[in-house]
Amino acid sequence: MPKSAGYGSWSSPITSTLLSKHSTFLKLAFEIQVDGSFVYWSEIRPTEKGRVVIRRLSPSGEIEDILPQPFGARTLVHEYGTAAYLATGGVVYFSNFSDQCVYRETAGSNPSPITPIMGDVRYADFDLDQKRHRLICIREDHRDSSKKQAVNELVAIDIEGRREPEVLLTGNDFYTYPRVSPDGSQLAWITWNNPGLPFFGCELRVGDLTSSGALENERLVTGGVDESVTQPSWSKDGSLYLVSDRIGWWNLYRWQEDNKLQPLHRAEAEFAEPPWAMRSSNYAFGPKGTILCAYFLNTIWRLGLLDISSGKLKTLDCPYIGGSYICSDDRYAYFVAATTTEPDSIIRFDFASERFERLYSPLKLEIDSGYLSIPEVVDYPTSNGKTAHAIYYAPKNKDYNGNPGELPPLLVFAHGGPTGERSVSFDLDKQYWTSRGFAYLDVNYGGSCGYGREYRTRLDGQWGVVDVDDCMNGALYLAKMGKVDPRRIAIKGGSAGGYTVMASVAFRKGVYSAAASHFGLSDLERMNLETHKFERYYNDRLVGPYPEKRDLYIERSPLYSADKISTPIIIFQGLEDKVVPRDQAELIVEALRKNKVPFAYVGFEGEGHGFRKAENRKRAHDGELYFYSKIFGFDLADQVEPVEIENMGVRS
Numbered sequence: 001m002p003k004s005a006g007y008g009s010w011s012s013p014i015t016s017t018l019l020s021k022h023s024t025f026l027k028l029a030f031e032i033q034v035d036g037s038f039v040y041w042s043e044i045r046p047t048e049k050g051r052v053v054i055r056r057l058s059p060s061g062e063i064e065d066i067l068p069q070p071f072g073a074r075t076l077v078h079e080y081g082t083a084a085y086l087a088t089g090g091v092v093y094f095s096n097f098s099d100q101c102v103y104r105e106t107a108g109s110n111p112s113p114i115t116p117i118m119g120d121v122r123y124a125d126f127d128l129d130q131k132r133h134r135l136i137c138i139r140e141d142h143r144d145s146s147k148k149q150a151v152n153e154l155v156a157i158d159i160e161g162r163r164e165p166e167v168l169l170t171g172n173d174f175y176t177y178p179r180v181s182p183d184g185s186q187l188a189w190i191t192w193n194n195p196g197l198p199f200f201g202c203e204l205r206v207g208d209l210t211s212s213g214a215l216e217n218e219r220l221v222t223g224g225v226d227e228s229v230t231q232p233s234w235s236k237d238g239s240l241y242l243v244s245d246r247i248g249w250w251n252l253y254r255w256q257e258d259n260k261l262q263p264l265h266r267a268e269a270e271f272a273e274p275p276w277a278m279r280s281s282n283y284a285f286g287p288k289g290t291i292l293c294a295y296f297l298n299t300i301w302r303l304g305l306l307d308i309s310s311g312k313l314k315t316l317d318c319p320y321i322g323g324s325y326i327c328s329d330d331r332y333a334y335f336v337a338a339t340t341t342e343p344d345s346i347i348r349f350d351f352a353s354e355r356f357e358r359l360y361s362p363l364k365l366e367i368d369s370g371y372l373s374i375p376e377v378v379d380y381p382t383s384n385g386k387t388a389h390a391i392y393y394a395p396k397n398k399d400y401n402g403n404p405g406e407l408p409p410l411l412v413f414a415h416g417g418p419t420g421e422r423s424v425s426f427d428l429d430k431q432y433w434t435s436r437g438f439a440y441l442d443v444n445y446g447g448s449c450g451y452g453r454e455y456r457t458r459l460d461g462q463w464g465v466v467d468v469d470d471c472m473n474g475a476l477y478l479a480k481m482g483k484v485d486p487r488r489i490a491i492k493g494g495s496a497g498g499y500t501v502m503a504s505v506a507f508r509k510g511v512y513s514a515a516a517s518h519f520g521l522s523d524l525e526r527m528n529l530e531t532h533k534f535e536r537y538y539n540d541r542l543v544g545p546y547p548e549k550r551d552l553y554i555e556r557s558p559l560y561s562a563d564k565i566s567t568p569i570i571i572f573q574g575l576e577d578k579v580v581p582r583d584q585a586e587l588i589v590e591a592l593r594k595n596k597v598p599f600a601y602v603g604f605e606g607e608g609h610g611f612r613k614a615e616n617r618k619r620a621h622d623g624e625l626y627f628y629s630k631i632f633g634f635d636l637a638d639q640v641e642p643v644e645i646e647n648m649g650v651r652s
Contacts, residue, residue, distance in 0.1 A: 002401045007408040007437035007485075008628065010400040011637035013367055014432045016625075020046060020618035030336045031279060032325045032346060033087045039334055040066070040087040041346060042073050043362055050612025054085055054092060057346075057359060071111055072097040077124035077140045077152075078534040079579050079609065083278035086126035086135065093135060093159070095123045102126075102135070102157060114161030119143045123157070125176055125278045131184030132213045133159050136168065138175055138278070149533045154178050154189060156213060168215045169207075173533070174198070176278050181234050185209055188221070188232045188240055195537030199274045199419050199449070199456070201225040204232055204242055206255075221255050222246070228453075230275040235285050243272040243282070248453045252283065252293065252306065265311045270296040273324065274419050274449040284328035284335075286351045292333045294323020296450040299377045299389055301337075301423050305354070318356055320347055321425040334359075338425035341372045363428065370398025373434035375424040375442075380477040382446075386458075388470040389451065391424055392478065393440040402437065409632050410439045410484035412475050412512075414493035414500035418459060418467060418542070421450040432621060436637075438628075439484045445470035445500075447542075463542035464503045464524075464556040471500060472508050487513060488632050492624070494518035495580060495609065502558035502588065505567040514631040515569040516624050519580045519609060522559040522588035525550065530581050562591035568598035570627040570643065572620050574607030593646060600627055600643040 033040045039057040044050060052074040054066040067073060075084040075095035085094035092105045093114070100122045103111035115123065120142035126135045139155040154169040169175065173193045180187055187209055192202035203223035207215040222244055223229040230250070232242045240255040241264075250272040252264040271293055272282050283293035283306075291306040293313075301322045305314045322337030322344070333349040345361035373396035382388040395408045402408060411433055415422050422442045430440050444450065446466040447459025459466050471491060479486035491512050493501045498520015505515045521527050528539050528546050544552050554560050569592065573585035582603065592599040602623050604616045611617050622640035629636050630645060 004403050005400050006634045007402045008634040010397045010437045012435035014435050016618045016621035020614040032334050034327050034329050035087040046614035075124040077122045079532045083125040088128045127180050129180045136178045177232050195540045199228050204229040230272050245453050265313045270450050281326050284326040284333050343426050371435045382473040383469040389444040390474045391442040393434045395437045397435045407485035408439045409488035412441045412471050412491040414497035416495035416497045418447050418496040421448045441474050443471050443474050467500045468504050472511050490514035492516040506558040506561040506565050512567050518572045522584050524557045525553040568631045570600040573603050575603050577609045579609040596647045598647045600645045
């Protein structure tokens with residue numbers, strides 16, 4: 001029989017220790033590849049200080065680690081660390097985290113470097129040019145300190161390491177997705193220049209590879225400043241496929257020999273994730289002219305089987321939500337997906353039987369469903385007569401009910417990016433909160449992906465306004481419906497979501513009673529001057545061109561409106577973060593201290609953008625829960641390590 005207890009104070013089997021041992025970066029780490037009859041993937045190990053290992057599943061079902069200690073497959077290209085390995089022909093090539101060199105490993109041998117140590121030079125997104133015994137990949141060169149930005153190029157690396165890397169293409173600011181055609185005669189790639197970003201505008205280009213391996217006859221396939229192109233892939237017959245948002249939605253196309261694009265299936269749905277991660281893939285080729293594809297519709301990732309010749313899309317009866325890193329062989333497709341109550345796993349799809357099988361999950365959950373909240377898609381009115389989208393999770397714990405007459409506190413979550421999206425797939429972090437008695441609102445504010453280009457560009461020039469209003473209006477909508485306590489609403493988020501948190505408490509006074517920023521931005525002007533190359537001009541689109549719109553940068557920066565903040569806030573920061581440098585946290589902390597606002601600050605040595613070490617992940621969850629317990633006034637069911645809350649006794 002459930003007992004009554006205050007919301008937030010419930011005891012839960014979903015502990016911070018459980019969370020700390022498993023990565024929340026699964027989609028970024030689970031880069032599945034198929035090589036013959038073996039399935040490979042990368043996996044973050046929080047208990048090994050965030051080391052990224054490569055693992056392999058054999059046909060007999062045995063799983064083994066491919067990388068020995070201390071090697072880790074993680075690149076720093078674009079700072080985010082994806083597309084760090086390639087498994088092909090029984091060999092694994094990978095970018096090693098400690099020195100950023102490319103290594104080659106064959107079964108039973110120790111990894112050996114195939115690129116020289118050259119200082120701060122990074123490699124990512126490998127493809128095999130089998131005909132010429134080389135890898136083609138991205139190189140990001142930070143060696144020349146006289147240059148304001150790193151130099152990105154497409155280079156060729158001899159697979160035996162007998163020669164230094166050869167530059168194939170240079171001159172543009174960015175290159176991704178280098179893909180060699182099956183016969184080795186052509187190379188496709190995506191490119192763009194600052195101030196562009198690939199999820200708003202980029203180009204897909206193709207060039208011919210000569211017998212010596214040089215690149216010539218470069219030509220545009222499609223793309224431009226107002227067309228986002230992603231995920232180019234060659235089929236076995238030498239046709240080039242891609243995803244473009246030329247009609248306002250990311251749809252699948254095939255490039256014809258007459259230089260025209262053939263739409264495969266037109267739909268107001270997104271057939272691609274935003275291209276933050278290199279090498280992401282939401283489709284793969286099947287037998288008999290079919291494509292297994294994932295598509296985002298009404299806040300849910302679904303899976304379908306597309307007939308190329310007819311363009312008919314058959315939605316599959318699939319128990320899984322998602323479809324990241326889809327790859328295939330002649331019989332099966334493999335991808336990352338979850339359910340609403342089970343975590344991300346590696347799933348295998350049999351094209352013949354159309355059956356799904358879970359092959360592997362790093363998170364062995366034995367949690368009764370009575371502790372798991374089921375998501376509910378919520379569309380609600382927001383500013384300027386528009387509609388925003390979110391996912392609502394009610395408090396859920398089979399052992400507890402709230403006290404009579406009490407409404408639960410609400411956590412509003414602002415995702416990062418801000419050009420990102422949230423789905424209904426299982427997230428253990430959310431369940432950590434809902435199983436303790438919190439309601440949780442996962443907001444896909446204007447600017448999020450998944451709802452077409454118009455919705456994605458709603459944030460243009462309006463960052464710090466549209467996202468803030470959509471989060472606020474979602475919270476007020478739930479309060480009006482009587483689902484949550486309007487006096488106990490907190491907002492949390494990381495990175496760009498952390499900026500939305502700080503902007504919300506600075507510019508929307510009276511809505512939130514608490515806030516939590518994880519590696520969030522406080523000073524947009526400083527961010528423009530300090531951030532890495534990939535996002536250097538992001539704010540030109542989200543705020544306005546700098547320095548012409550400097551006054552707007554100051555106006556939208558929480559740091560310069562810190563005197564308006566009265567909401568208690570806890571701030572977490574990686575002290576080696578290159579995406580959002582530590583001074584973004586420490587400057588706002590000093591302002592909060594000066595203005596006598598209750599706050600807590602927790603900095604983590606050795607952490608970058610996102611916390612990978614188990615002890616730090618545990619500390620962040622415990623610290624945030626402790627903070628809310630003091631602000632909202634409930635007792636904790638379990639003892640946790642406290643955080644120091646400054647100015648707690650001087651709240652106005």
